[in-house]
Amino acid sequence: MFSKLAYSVFEQSIRDYHQFDNVDQPINNPFPKDKFEHLLYHKNWIDTVQWHFEDIIRDPNIDPVAALTLKRRIDVSNQERTDMVEYTDSYFLQKFSHVVVKDDAKINSESPAWAFDRLSILALKIYHMNEEATRNRASQEHRDKCQAKVNILLEQRTDLSTAIDDLLNDIESGNKFMKVYKQMKMYNDDDLNPILYQNKK
Helix, strand or coil, rough: CCHHHHHHHHHHHHHHHHHCCCCCCCCCCCCCCCCCCHHHHHHHHHHHHHHHHHHHHHCCCHHHHHHHHHHHHHHHHHHHHHHHHHHHHHHHHHHCCCCCCCCCCCCCCCCCCHHHHHHHHHHHHHHHHHHHHHHCCCHHHHHHHHHHHHHHHHHHHHHHHHHHHHHHHHHHCEEECCCCCCCCCCCCCCCHHHHHCCCCC
């Protein structure tokens, strides 16, 4: 099951990051570069670092200059995240390139890689919500509320994992087909963002 494999890799990435819990720590991907797990680990590492970027930038006492620098890093991270998703979809396009698509096959609302992107983020939500549900210094009421949210997130994980595996099975059997659209983000592009191209010399 691809979803089970992916989630286990996401969990490992999250655990590895939290050994030091530092957004500047270098990635140490334990999987060979030619393995799908390497791609999954790298993807989740980007998500995990960005998760903590988003925490840091919400510090009400953050220095404005530091906040601007961090915002630039978040922009870069967002682009890397999108690039990794599209690269992952290239993997699936290659994997299923031999499939004979049935005449009545339908397209899915999202590609496999964007579904895995949601599973990666869900793994982060579960990890951090569980931290809150077991935080000793928090009130019992806080822990109980967070545990209730953990339970919902775990249910979402089951549903999303099932949906991902069903989608991949449908693609492999020709009942659905992949069609990948590039994100075509404009705000990072010097030729598409008016603020950027108006300031080009």
